[in-house]
Amino acid sequence: MGNKKLTRSNNRMIAGVCAGIADYFNWDITLVRIVYVLLTFFTVFSGGIVYLVLWLIMPEAPRSVE
Template structure:
C-alpha cells in the first residue's frame, strides 16, 4: 500500500531560520512560512512565552526532512 498522506517534517535548507519548524509547518499547510512565523510570534507573546517552549518541543519531536 502507498502512503498518500502528507507528513509533517522540519525544513532542512529552504525556509529554515532557526530549527525549521515554522518552515515545515508552512510547507505542510501550504502557507508562506513567514506568515507561520508571525502567527507563532503573536502566540508566543500572547501566551507569555509558552510558544517558545512549544517550539522547542516541536523542534525535538518533528523529524527533519531528508
C-alpha cells in the same frame, strides 16, 4: 494531503519548525512565523516551550542533493 509527513524544513531560520508547518499545510512561511511570534508574546512565552518540543519530536526533512 495524501502521504505528506510533517517534518522540519530545510528552509529554516532556527530549526525549521515553522517552515515545516507551512510546507505541510501549504501556507506562507512568513505568515506562519509572524503568527507564531504573536502567539508567543500573547501567551506569556509558552510558545517557546512548544517550539522546543516540536523541534525535538519533528523529524528532519531529507536533504535534497543538487
